[in-house]
Amino acid sequence: MRDRSATSLYQALRLRQVEPRRRTEQVVSAKLRAPTGVHHRRQLVSHATTAININRAQQDNDDGTDPRQLQQLLAVPRHQLLVLLWRDGSWTVIKSTTHRVLLHVPPSIDHQAHSIVDNKLADALVVITATRDSALACQSILFRSILAGKAFSQHILRDECLAWPSFVEFDASNGKIMVCNPSSRRIAVWDMKSYELCFEHVALGPIVDVKFSRELLLVLLGSDPAQKLQKVAGVDLQFGEVRFEVALECPLRLTQLEFVHELCGRLLVKQRRKPVQVYHIRSKRVVSLADTSDVTAENVFLDQRDCCFSVLRNKTIERRDADGNVVATAEIDEVVAADFRIGQVTRFEQAITIYVAPSTKAPGRIHVVCEVTGAVLASSSVGSLDAQDESPVLQALTFNCWHDELYTVDQSNLVRTWKMQSQPNKSIMQEVLDDVLK
Template sequence: MMEGRRISAANPRPCSGRRILAAKKRGRSDGFLNSVKKLQRREISSKPDRSFSITNAQERFRNMRLMEEYDTHDPKGHCSVVLPFLMKRTKVIEIVAARDIVFALAHSGVCAAFSRETNQRICFLNVSPDEVIRSLFYNKNNDSLITVSVYASDNFSSLKCRSTRIEYIRRGKPDAGFALFESESLKWPGFVEFDDVNGKVLTYSAQDSIYKVFDLKNYTMLYSISDKDVQEIKISPGIMLLILNRSSGYVPLKILSIEDGTILKDFHHLLHRNKKVDFIEQFNEKLLVKQENENLQILDVRHTGIREVSRTEFMTPSAFIFLYENQLFLTFRNRTVAVWNFRGELVTSFEDHLLWHPDCNTNNIYITSDQDLIISYCKAESDDQWMEGNAGSINISNILTGKCLAKINATNGSPKDEKCSSSTGSSKQSRSPMRSAVAEALEDITALFYDEERNEIYTGNRHGLVHVWSN
């Protein structure tokens, strides 16, 4: 589902995907907030028959019901953990599914793997008693799961990456993986970013101010970038945008080939003096620049033409999702989603799609690989006022039309017996004392993932439970 990923231990995830940054200070039980914003970008081809696509989507989601419940918490502990907060029940912050295995990462740093075939917990992925897993990435190039962790023995200061083949995890051998990027010093503000679209990994060693690009297929180093003036790097299909330290009246920019680091374009973009930059985003040949209380500028870097959109029409969003094949982008602001084109025109406003979380936490948003559907955890239409503790709904909407095609709520998401089975990893199928009714399962969802192959939605909540919605 995901591609570009840059994950942060202390800062929000930028909209370019998932970048993982090392922590500023020693971790603790309340210091591992998943404040990172995870955004999806993928390259696909649009479906030729839109009406068929809509009908098909409605049928796929029409009879979704609550089918299973998994528990990430192990009251008996595991791996002889030495960190007390790993023993606590905490919310699910990330879900990834691959090859009929559902991976659920809890806020505490514990990560559990569950089999959709046996509906049992296979194992925990923490292979060291002081390991706190920060994030997950499924590498489809070699069918492996990459875990990014910090360790108590290192004062939680450096990121460590490990690759484990899905087959080993299926056998209950999470320790059969191997370490990645051991030569890199990934201490704050160093980071690692996984870019599935280009099949690359970007690392930054703050110790020597060097960026390195690796091949995601075999993890070989391709080239490095050593420039202390680089303030930020944005990745798009085929290219990287280097944003250098700004001068008073302009910001230096460089566009590089993602394959070999060759400079394709080197230019300056004029800025209003003494006004902060809200964002600079690269989208293929388009550059989006927005300064505080100024119009949005859309720059065509090939022809140096600039189009402006009034600041009253386009207000600074909290996050973006770029739809590459459709040449559109989503913006998120104040729980609402909108679709724009690169002429600065509003294409779609969504009906009945008010996001539950105000901070655009895209752990609760999934964009399908065909870029035609958005699946989100939303405020239930029947609620007169948003209140924590109410059951929300899982809404499936068409991105190009804004129409709500289907939704799972407390009314239509019930299984036949109103309860779901639970898996805690025991040898026998067991029932959890925290079995959830549908309304309870739809309360305070903290993570969401859609498995397109199995046509199943997985949600995690603040109790550390994972629920399976299927037809």
């Protein structure tokens, strides 16, 4: 949700939840054994299905969207819950094992749900709502209340003005909430567990964007008239002090900026159709990475724990260190590679990354790919079990790494739980690890 057009309230908030990165102990070598193909291939088998038929408005919204469509799907594995946020502002909580509806909260005149966040530190669901006066409000609902079928909420961030152009961001890995008001150049950081104010920071220049990094807050500073990014400041998340400021060699227009990431003392800056530039924060040295012009924000993924990042291309997964050097490559199954686009990323132990990607050719088909070997862990149609029927277009999907499960919702609001089949008494992840560590 990065578009901040003032014409729409739904575009007035940028909310991004950063999942915590688990520490990986496995060292990835420069040469990895080629994938064995069908040895890793598994089918996704549906073991629980249900159609969510909540009584919602049948008419279209003002923007032409169907209010019955799903806006966000959130899995809460520790409580075996699925939270579904609908376009009309209502939200539903169901049990992921039985798909029994535990709670449904319809939209009200004063508050309409906009986004949902799983706050693991407080064991609560945070619901960001749009208010009648075109502002935003945040409510925290304990999961023990939801499991009891009730929605007792606590208003948080009451002292913050969340009207346009302010935005809020939740970061589970750092345990912080960031509220930014570009007009006043003020940034406030709150604790996710206690909802107490940690510190305030006032930027010395116009704020282009603010984003979380590991133990840092990256403040992108630029110029108002030309809307160009000129320098990046790193603010310590514990004390609120400025650790560094890096001036770019050439100011970048925001329309051409692909991404800015901090990775182990380096800044990765990417401009459209240009190579990735690596800025060394201490030495001020700048290195341009060859053959990275096609890298985009959608096909690059950071691993802060191992100080490396992965790039997904047509048929390969490249793993690079913080300086941009390729340390490992893995080939994706040829059959899947021609039909593969990047989707959800889930980190596992032992340097295993699962890419859950909807198919480009068949809207109801997905692929689950391992980063280390490039092997296809699972590939299946998530449409009807009847082969005669066409696979429906998926509205949303999310992966549960705790139980090797995939949850999907299609256009008919049919919720399905898919289990990756494996050998008896042996999980699919353990099977992959046994093979990788040989």
